[in-house]
Amino acid sequence: MASLRCFLRSGKNAVTAVLRREFHGTPPAAVQVTVRDALNQAMDEELERDERVFLLGEEVAQYDGAYKVSRGLWKKYGDKRIIDTPITEMGFAGIAVGAAMAGLRPICEFMTFNFSMQAIDQVINSAAKTYYMSAGLQSVPIVFRGPNGASAGVAAQHSQCFAAWYGHCPGLKVVSPWSAEDARGLLKSAIRDDNPVVFLENELMYGVPFEMSEEVQSKDFLIPIGKAKIERQGNHITLVSHSRMVSLCLDAAAVLAKEGIECEVINMRTIRPLDAEAIETSIMKTNHLVTVEGGWPQFGIGAEILAWIMEGPAFNYLDAPAVRVTGVDIPMPYAKILEDNSIPQIKDIIFSVKKTLNV
Amino acid sequence: MYIGLLQIYFIVPWLASCFRQSGARVVVSARTYADFTPQATFDIKKCDLHKLEEGPPLQAMLSREEGLQYYRTMQTMRRMELKADQLYKQKIIRGFCHLYDGQEACAVGIEAGINLSDHLITAYRAHAYTLTRGGTVREIMAELTGRRGGIAKGKGGSMHMYTKNFYGGNGIVGAQVPLGAGVALACKYLGKNELCVCLYGDGAANQGQIFETYNMASLWKLPCIFICENNKYGMGTSVERAAASTDYYKRGDFIPGLRVDGMDILCVREATKFAAEHCRSGKGPILMELQTYRYHGHSMSDPGVSYRTREEIQEVRSKSDPISMLKDRMLSNNMASVEELKEIDVEVRKEIEDAAQFATTDPEPPLDDLCNHIFYNNPPMEVRGTNPWTKLKSVS
Numbered sequence: 032m033a034s035l036r037c038f039l040r041s042g043k044n045a046v047t048a049v050l051r052r053e054f055h056g057t058p059p060a061a062v063q064v065t066v067r068d069a070l071n072q073a074m075d076e077e078l079e080r081d082e083r084v085f086l087l088g089e090e091v092a093q094y095d096g097a098y099k100v101s102r103g104l105w106k107k108y109g110d111k112r113i114i115d116t117p118i119t120e121m122g123f124a125g126i127a128v129g130a131a132m133a134g135l136r137p138i139c140e141f142m143t144f145n146f147s148m149q150a151i152d153q154v155i156n157s158a159a160k161t162y163y164m165s166a167g168l169q170s171v172p173i174v175f176r177g178p179n180g181a182s183a184g185v186a187a188q189h190s191q192c193f194a195a196w197y198g199h200c201p202g203l204k205v206v207s208p209w210s211a212e213d214a215r216g217l218l219k220s221a222i223r224d225d226n227p228v229v230f231l232e233n234e235l236m237y238g239v240p241f242e243m244s245e246e247v248q249s250k251d252f253l254i255p256i257g258k259a260k261i262e263r264q265g266n267h268i269t270l271v272s273h274s275r276m277v278s279l280c281l282d283a284a285a286v287l288a289k290e291g292i293e294c295e296v297i298n299m300r301t302i303r304p305l306d307a308e309a310i311e312t313s314i315m316k317t318n319h320l321v322t323v324e325g326g327w328p329q330f331g332i333g334a335e336i337l338a339w340i341m342e343g344p345a346f347n348y349l350d351a352p353a354v355r356v357t358g359v360d361i362p363m364p365y366a367k368i369l370e371d372n373s374i375p376q377i378k379d380i381i382f383s384v385k386k387t388l389n390v
Numbered sequence: 391m392y393i394g395l396l397q398i399y400f401i402v403p404w405l406a407s408c409f410r411q412s413g414a415r416v417v418v419s420a421r422t423y424a425d426f427t428p429q430a431t432f433d434i435k436k437c438d439l440h441k442l443e444e445g446p447p448l449q450a451m452l453s454r455e456e457g458l459q460y461y462r463t464m465q466t467m468r469r470m471e472l473k474a475d476q477l478y479k480q481k482i483i484r485g486f487c488h489l490y491d492g493q494e495a496c497a498v499g500i501e502a503g504i505n506l507s508d509h510l511i512t513a514y515r516a517h518a519y520t521l522t523r524g525g526t527v528r529e530i531m532a533e534l535t536g537r538r539g540g541i542a543k544g545k546g547g548s549m550h551m552y553t554k555n556f557y558g559g560n561g562i563v564g565a566q567v568p569l570g571a572g573v574a575l576a577c578k579y580l581g582k583n584e585l586c587v588c589l590y591g592d593g594a595a596n597q598g599q600i601f602e603t604y605n606m607a608s609l610w611k612l613p614c615i616f617i618c619e620n621n622k623y624g625m626g627t628s629v630e631r632a633a634a635s636t637d638y639y640k641r642g643d644f645i646p647g648l649r650v651d652g653m654d655i656l657c658v659r660e661a662t663k664f665a666a667e668h669c670r671s672g673k674g675p676i677l678m679e680l681q682t683y684r685y686h687g688h689s690m691s692d693p694g695v696s697y698r699t700r701e702e703i704q705e706v707r708s709k710s711d712p713i714s715m716l717k718d719r720m721l722s723n724n725m726a727s728v729e730e731l732k733e734i735d736v737e738v739r740k741e742i743e744d745a746a747q748f749a750t751t752d753p754e755p756p757l758d759d760l761c762n763h764i765f766y767n768n769p770p771m772e773v774r775g776t777n778p779w780t781k782l783k784s785v786s
Contacts, residue, residue: 085579111579117609122568122602129572132557133509133586135579156562157569163763164550166543167786169557170766201764201773225767304771342778 060245067237069211070100073218074138076250078108081136084222087114087127088140088177097142098178098237124150124175128157131173131227138222141177144193144231151196158227159202174221176230179207180274180325181374183235187362192326194273197229198302198335204256205302207231209277211241213300216254224256231302233275259306261313265295268319268384271310271336273299276323276375283380292384302332310336311345320353321383325374328357356383429453430723434657440640440647440677446664450656454725457716460502460655461726462734464494464713467518469742470527471686474517474534478690482750483534486561487548488515492685495655495712496619497522500587502655503662509577511557511570512589514549515619515684519589523556527741531749539752543759564590564597567616571607574614574675585613585669587662593624595638604642604675611674615665616642618679619652625688626697639679652680653710683710758783 064072078084090097092105092115105113116123120141127139141147147154158171180192197205204226208214214232221228246252262277263284270280277298284294295313299306314320320340322333333355340346340353359373430452437445471491477483490497497518500510512519520530525541533540534548541551551559557573560566570588577584590600595618607614618638622629629636639647646668650661661678668676683706687694694703720726761773761784773782 114610117602117605119599119602119605121599122571122606125565125568125599126572126575126603126606129511129557129569129574130576130579131572132569133573133576135576152562152565153568157560157565161558162766164542164546165552165558165763166545167763167766168542168552172766204765226765 060248061242062248063240064211064215064243065238065240066208066211066214066232067098067100069215069241069243070218070232070237071102071104073215073222074101075104075107077219077222078104078112080250081222083134083136084138085112085114085130085135086138086140087116087123089116089118089142091115091140096140098234100232100237101140120146120149121153124153125157127173127175128153128171128227131158131171132161132169136172136222138174138176141175143182143189143234144177144179145189145191147175147177147193154197154203154227154229155200159200161202162226163202170225171227172225174218174224174228174230176218176221177232178234178237179231180233181235181358181363181370184365184367184370185363186365190363192324192358193229194231194302194324194326195331195335197231198305198332200303202227203303204228205231206256206300207273207302208300209236209274209298211239211243212247213254213260213298215243215247216252217256217300219251220253220256223253228256231274236275236278239278254300257301257304257306259300259309260298261295261309262298263294263296265293265317267293267317268321268388269295269297269310269313269317270321270323270380270384271297271299271313272323273302273332274325276325279375279377279380280323283377283384286377286381287384292388292390294384299332305335305339307336307339307343310340311343314340314345315348318348318350319387320349321356321380321387322353323356323375323380325358327360328355329360331355331357333357351387351389354383354387356380426454426726427724430719430725432656432719434654434660435651437651437657437661438639438649440637440642440649441644442646442648445648446650446657446660450660452656452719452725454720456502457720457725458730458734460498461713461716461720461731462738463498463522464655464716465735465738466527466741467491467494467497467521468713469738470521470530470745471517473531473742473746475686475690477531477535477746477750483548483690484536485547486514487534487690488688489686489690490515490518490684492706492711493619493621493652493682494518495658495715496617496652496680496682499652499655499658500617500662502659504585504587504666506555507582508584508666509555509557509570509573509586510589511560511566511573511586513563513566513591513594514559514561515591516549516551516559519556520551520553520559524553525551525556527745528748531745532752535749535752536754537749537752538755538759539748544755545759545763564594564599566590567594567597567600568603570616571603571612571614571675574607574612575610577613578611583670585615585666587615587617589617589619591624592618592620592622592629592636592638593627593632595620595641596633604645604677607675608642608645611672613669613672614675615662615669616645616675616677618677619682620679621682621684623684623688623697626692628697637679639677642675642677645675645677647677647679649679649681652682653706653712653715655712655716762786 574586
């Protein structure tokens with residue numbers, strides 16, 4: 032159902048593509064691509080484009096990736112460029128940062144971002160802060176990527192969202208793609224960026240197909256880091272989200288549309304730097320804001336967005352307090368009924384929208 | 391052949407006797423460099439070996455030029471650190487200041503065994519390495535005093551100084567070791583026959599990430615020389631109280647190791663050359679433990695006598711000081727004169743004074759540099775100030 036909606040949603044792109052191609056007389060070459068394949072293709076193309084790019088992490092080579100994101104890359108590029116590491120995050124993250132300092136462009140995969148906590152000193156103190164501490168002498172062109180946030184039935188130690196933790200730190204760029212197009216364009220931008228980028232994927236999105244236009248399939252298709260995208264236009268309320276929660280927002284918007292409530296859904300795409308301008312512009316139109324995230328509420332993404340809005344020009348346009356829809360403030364439980372009730376559901380978004388609109 | 395015999399049996403000994411005679415202390419006569427021994431060979435201590443059949447040679451050759459250069463560099467380091475001590479006590483240097491005096495033979499000996507095109511990374515006791523890796527005393531001191539002329543424009547401080555092929559200066563104990571192995575990975579990847587020297591102390595030697603690094607460096611045969619500068623104390627904790635095994639040169643287990651007299655610059659140099667050869671021949675990493683000593687406490691806030699005795703410090707100073715050792719060697723082998731070395735001392739003092747003068751008079755960084763250098767190769771961006779109305783500018 033989600034994939035059908037995705038197809039319908041991007042129907043506008045397909046139509047524009049058709050109209051553009053009319054002149055050349057060739058049919059649009061839009062294809063269905065899963066997020067996983069989009070990531071795989073992006074890495075493949077960047078590995079081909081620049082010899083200094085290489086991938087390291089647990090099981091990325093001979094296993095084809097724990098989640099098969101790096102499938103086929105080892106066969107194609109070999110041991111030098113696709114490196115299986117021992118289970119030593121602090122060590123291999125440090126090695127990746129050192130390699131970046133010495134002129135290479137590593138992609139360091141964490142099997143999940145939960146394991147990045149073992150290495151977080153290398154990400155923050157060795158990677159993020161070095162350009163500043165050296166006053167511009169030493170740059171660190173590295174990408175840390177891997178699945179982030181809740182999955183399905185993996186319980187508390189494997190379900191944490193790190194968007195707020197990494198989003199807190201100057202010197203890092205933090206990116207959270209939703210669709211296949213996001214994954215492709217943002218990963219390419221991240222790899223080409225000369226700075227440390229934390230690239231937060233989502234395991235539950237890996238298998239989801241999206242329509243990808245020919246333009247997006249081109250080898251130099253890049254999405255700029257730091258720019259949000261409006262996935263759905265609306266006049267009544269702004270929904271701001273990132274990663275998998277964008278899907279839920281769009282689903283909620285479809286349900287609300289039947290009741291005459293038109294939601295504007297913003298896909299953040301980037302956590303840091305935050306595209307506050309896009310959110311403010313939207314609020315100036317809709318006068319209402321609900322943020323939606325999978326992570327915990329306290330000191331989180333929604334908290335930051337609300338603070339920005341309070342301090343900025345959009346505050347005066349709010350007709351009601353802005354609110355956050357977040358994961359429940361507990362470690363993630365295992366039992367399905369408990370897990371389902373630990374993260375936002377479509378009904379929670381609908382409820383919060385109606386409360387905010389006072390309907 | 392007849393001429394050759396003449397040379398060997400008559401001319402050479404005659405020349406040699408001329409050299410020997412000119413040891414007299416005649417104040418008036420100016421001694422030309424031709425009066426000195428151009429080169430001598432010294433016996434050096436045998437290194438303890440771990441998983442190695444052979445070690446570095448037991449003799450080292452030292453030329454007069456080399457000796458003078460090592461002397462000058464070590465003396466510069468010594469005086470620079472002592473000046474930093476002075477400035478710290480005057481509160482002109484603030485925060486952390488970890489001094490290297492006593493350990494000079496390590497930094498100078500290592501650099502003598504590698505090339506500037508090789509790479510090096512160390513922890514926070516880094517002023518001396520910043521010097522050997524191409525930094526000037528001026529920019530090092532100005533960084534300590536936090537001025538715009540500092541090597542990191544005043545934004546890094548004592549622990550965060552960088553030059554080409556020198557990756558700092560790192561504040562988190564042990565974190566520099568995986569970084570160094572990463573630099574070595576880049577060396578191997580790019581195929582330029584360069585290596586990385588990766589230093590850490592006896593305190594850091596127990597860090598888990600170092601063992602993770604040993605494992606990967608060994609698996610992937612990275613051209614990495616791991617060097618443990620064992621100055622016997624991790625802050626205030628002696629090695630016996632911190633490590634179940636104080637044989638740091640063996641802690642690499644499957645990595646071959648050697649234990650080196652870190653107070654003898656020739657010993658350090660020969661061991662480094664040996665280690666570099668090992669790496670460059672593709673054999674993978676190697677580990678060196680340098681046994682050395684720091685005269686100062688751990689940092690300027692540590693007097694350094696609550697966990698060790700003044701007698702111990704004095705004993706090392708009188709018996710094993712690296713600069714004195716080199717000086718004695720050169721003087722007793724007629725490789726330099728007392729006056730010449732004194733002249734170097736005077737020049738060094740002047741250099742340090744000039745640098746200190748610069749470091750205390752150079753202005754602090756401008757406020758509009760506050761938010762710069764967040765990202766490289768990035769368009770200018772806005773950074774939030776301390777309140778919502780303050781938007782500061784940041785450029786790459």
